[in-house]
Amino acid sequence: MEDRKCRSSPTTWTIVILNLICILGVCPADGASAGADASSSLSTYVIEVRKPMDKHLATIEDLDTFYQSFLPATTAGSNQEQRMVHSYRHVLSGFAAKLTAEEAKAIGEKDGVLDVRPETVLSLHTTHTSQYLGLRRGVGLWEDSNYGKGVIIGLLDTGILPEHLSFSDEGVPPPPAKWKGRCNFNRTSCNNKLIGARSFTDSSSSAAPYDDEGHGTHTASTAAGAFVKDASVFGLANGTAVGIAPLAHLAVYKVCVLNGCSESGILAGFDAAIEDGVDVLSVSLGSKNPSQFPSDPIARGAFAATQKGIFVSCSAGNNGPSSNTVSNGAPWVLTVGASNTDRTIKATARLGNGQEFDGETLYQPRDFEPAQHPLAFSEQYGDYFPGKVNVLYGADNRVEQGREVKDAGGVAMILTNDPLLGYTTFADPHVLPAAHVSSVAGTEIKKYIKTASAPTAAILFKGTQFNGSFAPAVAYFSSRGPNSNSPGILKPDIIGPGLNILAGWISPIDNSKDKKRAFNVISGTSMSCPHLSGVVALLKSAHPDWSPAAIKSAIMTTAATSNAKGQPIMDEAHRPASIFATGAGHVNVSNAVDPGLIYDTELTDYIPYLCGLNYNDKNVSLIVGKEVSCSSIESIPDYQLNYPSITVDFVRLGTNVSVKRTVRNVGPANSRYKSVIEPIVGIGSIDVSPRELVFTKANETTSYTVKFTRKASPQAVTAQGAITWVSAQHSVRTAVAVLFKESGGL
Ligand SMILES: *[C@@H]1O[C@H](CO)[C@@H](O)[C@H](O)[C@H]1NC(C)=O
Ligand SMILES: *[C@@H]1O[C@H](CO)[C@@H](O)[C@H](O)[C@H]1NC(C)=O
Ligand SMILES: *[C@@H]1O[C@H](CO)[C@@H](O)[C@H](O)[C@H]1NC(C)=O
Ligand SMILES: *[C@@H]1O[C@H](CO)[C@@H](O)[C@H](O)[C@H]1NC(C)=O
Ligand SMILES: *[C@@H]1O[C@H](CO)[C@@H](O)[C@H](O)[C@H]1NC(C)=O
Ligand SMILES: *[C@@H]1O[C@H](CO)[C@@H](O)[C@H](O)[C@H]1NC(C)=O
Ligand SMILES: *[C@@H]1O[C@H](CO)[C@@H](O)[C@H](O)[C@H]1NC(C)=O
Numbered sequence: 001m002e003d004r005k006c007r008s009s010p011t012t013w014t015i016v017i018l019n020l021i022c023i024l025g026v027c028p029a030d031g032a033s034a035g036a037d038a039s040s041s042l043s044t045y046v047i048e049v050r051k052p053m054d055k056h057l058a059t060i061e062d063l064d065t066f067y068q069s070f071l072p073a074t075t076a077g078s079n080q081e082q083r084m085v086h087s088y089r090h091v092l093s094g095f096a097a098k099l100t101a102e103e104a105k106a107i108g109e110k111d112g113v114l115d116v117r118p119e120t121v122l123s124l125h126t127t128h129t130s131q132y133l134g135l136r137r138g139v140g141l142w143e144d145s146n147y148g149k150g151v152i153i154g155l156l157d158t159g160i161l162p163e164h165l166s167f168s169d170e171g172v173p174p175p176p177a178k179w180k181g182r183c184n185f186n187r188t189s190c191n192n193k194l195i196g197a198r199s200f201t202d203s204s205s206s207a208a209p210y211d212d213e214g215h216g217t218h219t220a221s222t223a224a225g226a227f228v229k230d231a232s233v234f235g236l237a238n239g240t241a242v243g244i245a246p247l248a249h250l251a252v253y254k255v256c257v258l259n260g261c262s263e264s265g266i267l268a269g270f271d272a273a274i275e276d277g278v279d280v281l282s283v284s285l286g287s288k289n290p291s292q293f294p295s296d297p298i299a300r301g302a303f304a305a306t307q308k309g310i311f312v313s314c315s316a317g318n319n320g321p322s323s324n325t326v327s328n329g330a331p332w333v334l335t336v337g338a339s340n341t342d343r344t345i346k347a348t349a350r351l352g353n354g355q356e357f358d359g360e361t362l363y364q365p366r367d368f369e370p371a372q373h374p375l376a377f378s379e380q381y382g383d384y385f386p387g388k389v390n391v392l393y394g395a396d397n398r399v400e401q402g403r404e405v406k407d408a409g410g411v412a413m414i415l416t417n418d419p420l421l422g423y424t425t426f427a428d429p430h431v432l433p434a435a436h437v438s439s440v441a442g443t444e445i446k447k448y449i450k451t452a453s454a455p456t457a458a459i460l461f462k463g464t465q466f467n468g469s470f471a472p473a474v475a476y477f478s479s480r481g482p483n484s485n486s487p488g489i490l491k492p493d494i495i496g497p498g499l500n501i502l503a504g505w506i507s508p509i510d511n512s513k514d515k516k517r518a519f520n521v522i523s524g525t526s527m528s529c530p531h532l533s534g535v536v537a538l539l540k541s542a543h544p545d546w547s548p549a550a551i552k553s554a555i556m557t558t559a560a561t562s563n564a565k566g567q568p569i570m571d572e573a574h575r576p577a578s579i580f581a582t583g584a585g586h587v588n589v590s591n592a593v594d595p596g597l598i599y600d601t602e603l604t605d606y607i608p609y610l611c612g613l614n615y616n617d618k619n620v621s622l623i624v625g626k627e628v629s630c631s632s633i634e635s636i637p638d639y640q641l642n643y644p645s646i647t648v649d650f651v652r653l654g655t656n657v658s659v660k661r662t663v664r665n666v667g668p669a670n671s672r673y674k675s676v677i678e679p680i681v682g683i684g685s686i687d688v689s690p691r692e693l694v695f696t697k698a699n700e701t702t703s704y705t706v707k708f709t710r711k712a713s714p715q716a717v718t719a720q721g722a723i724t725w726v727s728a729q730h731s732v733r734t735a736v737a738v739l740f741k742e743s744g745g746l
Pocket of ligand 1: 560588589590591
């Protein structure tokens with residue numbers, strides 16, 4: 001069903017992006033709202049009500065009775081209970097119920113009702129990586145953080161395949177005493193690794209959260225999968241598969257099914273995770289278009305979680321490479337973009353004239369001879385050539401197109417990228433010999449076909465290769481800033497591995513039978529998010545007293561900004577990547593454990609921040625979960641929030657901008673830091689005051705200001721640089737993004 005939806009989509013390169021999400025098994029929902037037009041039909045609404053002051057509502061039963069009192073009388077009796085979908089305790093004051101449009105309107109007029117809205121539907125943003133990130137058995141951060149032992153990672157996703165070997169609990173201790181969650185699988189399925197499992201997509205609250213999709217099994221095993229020897233797909237990408245925090249616990253909250261993730265279920269998942277006592281929440285899903293914080297269930301749920309000290313890590317979205325596409329842009333979450341790794345699963349197209357172009361495929365049959373075959377270019381969909389190597393333009397529905405080429409009698413397929421997709425290539429489980437090559441290669445191949453009298457090509461399979469030249473490079477699909485809901489907060493925050501990631505799957509995609517050892521290679525910011533969730537678990541284990549904001553700061557100020565060759569991190573076109581694609585840069589796990597200084601954000605800082613975004617009192621109150629009157633506090637512009645990156649927004653603010661930041665010393669008690677400024681195109685002067693930060697105590701805080709003065713008429717739309725505080729042992733890099741003009745589109 002989801003295939004059909006994807007293929008009916010109109011333009012070429014939108015299809016590619018939708019297709020990526022379809023690989024993850026879920027197409028974006030068609031509309032924002034579940035639709036509440038037919039007045040007699042029932043839709044799910046989220047209803048927010050004023051918290052009763054009354055102490056009698058302490059128990060869950062009392063709360064349910066109170067919530068039910070808002071439901072219309074016509075739904076009284078046994079029917080009433082079926083109307084109630086979820087009642088919330090932590091994430092917000094309110095409930096979700098099935099209502100007609102008229103009933104919803106009537107509830108909205110009742111006393112004490114703050115908001116009634118039809119729920120939205122969000123979509124999923126769809127192993128070698130631990131080693132690539134510098135994690136090795138017996139040394140460094142894995143050892144220092146005890147492999148994430150004792151930390152509980154919760155995932156809001158499609159559920160899990162509990163019997164997968166990635167969820168073995170060998171060496172994992174029982175959960176900490178604070179754990180209150182439950183497991184709705186039978187008793188043999190949960191263990192010390194998988195300690196919680198619940199579903200919020202089924203009508204029954206005791207349903208087991210089986211993963212029918214694969215996405216949730218993949219993300220869970222990426223974050224905290226156990227060591228599984230000899231993991232591979234088609235014998236490729238072979239080695240020991242392991243998650244980033246292999247001794248951390250997992251708690252799974254199923255909130256997504258094949259056609260999406262409902263708002264009421266997402267809120268219920270957050271509510272349960274907060275109640276249960278998770279430490280980290282990994283959320284690889286989001287709305288198609290960035291939605292405003294008051295009505296965004298992830299921003300709302302994450303705020304409630306952060307209030308309880310839970311770290312929330314989210315995918316940035318798969319709507320790149322256009323700008324202004326990043327989702328999950330609230331400052332209280334970590335927003336993760338996607339990059340490639342140094343591993344490719346290589347297949348080379350060798351043309352009759354000797355030119356060679358490296359590409360990728362996951363299917364590399366041993367018996368396919370690397371012989372030259374006639375080569376032809378398929379001008380349009382369905383126009384295939386039997387007995388030939390078919391060259392296809394555009395990388396949409398990649399495996400499906402290969403199937404059609406094969407059915408038409410084609411010998412092999414060369415998929416060539418659209419220019420926008422650049423060098424991002426996928427290692428897909430094709431059904432025929434194939435190579436997915438870059439747009440640059442595609443242009444050359446087409447030129448050759450046009451000019452050669454009898455063009456030919458061979459496909460050479462080269463298996464799993466390491467030390468790929470341009471890693472990390474941003475993947476084309478990774479969503480980009482600026483952050484439309486809060487331009488003064490740079491998003492994404494960080495990039496991590498998200499292209500061609502091998503992790504656990506629900507059924508073998510090759511000929512093997514054993515689903516316990518099923519693996520698949522898939523891509524998306526859905527894959528980069530759980531990598532960072534695992535990193536957070538390691539840091540939490542190493543520094544149990546750090547706040548979510550402090551951990552985020554440690555990750556961001558120690559991020560790498562250059563690739564393995566020492567060049568700036570590149571984007572999909574192999575140009576130096578924009579800061580709006582990389583955020584602070586690529587995560588460097590071993591540096592993050594010892595950042596020297598941190599930018600911390602108090603929960604109370606978010607109130608002046610939200611007032612500064614010009615939300616009204618009602619909306620600010622809904623987000624923070626208590627009455628706020630913005631007129632009675634001093635609000636701040638978003639860029640003044642004590643964030644570990646700085647955005648200078650000259651679109652809104654004249655020619656001079658002064659930004660204040662406060663840092664805390666988490667390095668040696670006696671430390672002295674000097675500021676090092678990377679010049680920024682279009683900025684005339686950058687004055688840092690003071691120029692030196694001197695600490696004499698652990699935990700000592702100090703503030704500094706930076707005054708940016710722009711040149712009279714800068715040419716650029718945006719620019720980037722950094723202010724780095726350097727001491728004998730530490731280098732604390734604060735990324736600086738500058739907006740000169742409104743940057744609509746690419
Ligand atoms: C992390 O940074 C350190 C110091 O800059 C560097 O030596 C190391 O190679 C980096 N690790 C990774 C995995 O990039
Ligand atoms: C428990 O779940 C496992 C894995 O899903 C299954 O194989 C087993 O049959 C179940 N046992 C019972 C008693 O239902
Ligand atoms: C992966 O498979 C190749 C080919 O079978 C083999 O040579 C190599 O040793 C394997 N690598 C690992 C890490 O198992
Ligand atoms: C990649 O290159 C580095 C240094 O050039 C080398 O130490 C490492 O062994 C290589 N890794 C692989 C898997 O070939
Ligand atoms: C409050 O939030 C809702 C939902 O995001 C939005 O529609 C409305 O415009 C907001 N009101 C104000 C004044 O910000
Ligand atoms: C901006 O800063 C420059 C240099 O510090 C100063 O000369 C100028 O008066 C300032 N302009 C405004 C509008 O504050
Ligand atoms: C620093 O602050 C943390 C958390 O507030 C506390 O646990 C730690 O003991 C403090 N360290 C020192 C040396 O004061």
